[in-house]
Amino acid sequence: MEVLPLQSHDKKEGRLSIVSTGPGNLQQMTPRALRAIAESDYVIGNAFYLDLVEPLLSGKEVIRSSMGREVERAKKALELAENHVVSMVSGGDAGVYGMASIVLEVVERSGSPVAVEVIPGVTAALSAASRLGSPLSGDYVTISLSDLLTPWEVIEKRLDLAFRMGVPVAVYNPRSNGRPDNLAKAISIAGRHLAPATPVGVVKDAFRKSEESLVTTLEEFPDRFDFVDMHSIVIIGGEESRLWRMGQDVRGIITPRGYHRKYVY
Structure with missing residues (x-):
């Protein structure tokens, strides 16, 4: 299986991070998750989970979505990541009932070359x-x-x-x-x-x-x-x-x- 290499975090080429925000307390987020959001031009996610990380969003372009619009959210994040640094936030761990699977499916079906990283977190x-x-x-x-x-x-x-x-x-x-x-x-x-x-x-x-x-x-x-x-x-x-x-x-x-x-x- 070929895995696309992650781009250097020091570059500003487009990339997409699927960021696990943990249980909803900033102290429970990993340093990598905090850094990914800090580096982002755009932060996109369900409004509920964005509100939980509000102190991290200053100076970012924030796109709020609602429950049931996960596919639309994933497509928008991938589109933005073609030319920007984007974080898709997901509560708990993004790979456990979170956004990782749908984002990766959208990436897979689109054939997009955008670099994607799944950042783990503390699941519920x-x-x-x-x-x-x-x-x-x-x-x-x-x-x-x-x-x-x-x-x-x-x-x-x-x-x-x-x-x-x-x-x-x-x-x-x-x-x-x-x-x-x-x-x-x-x-x-x-x-x-x-x-x-x-x-x-x-x-x-x-x-x-x-x-x-x-x-x-x-x-x-x-x-x-x-x-x-x-x-x-x-x-x-x-x-x-x-x-x-x-x-x-x-x-x-x-x-x-x-x-x-x-x-x-």
């Missing part, structure tokens, strides 16, 4: 996990409950297989006004394979000023569905996951990696 599952303790310490699965691009029948099959494995599952896009029942369906599937006491954690707006979190169990979680929205990540523990306690206080979730089977501590 890892941001949420860090706020809950260590629920994803070993193998785990990420699944989105959004059926806008994936048929629900496929999502149900994947959920069943994931919960059968007994590993933690990080759920993206868990509950929206247009899809209020998908989370309940997912938890019903989880209940076929996991114990009622399996820990469940929810983090909303991780690392933002409005951050909130919830730790509960699989059995009790349906009573707290109203807490969950599209800015939330739901982490459902696996067979070995347990509540992390300090005395009587529940601090979060721990999924042991297996050190207790090899070492005494």
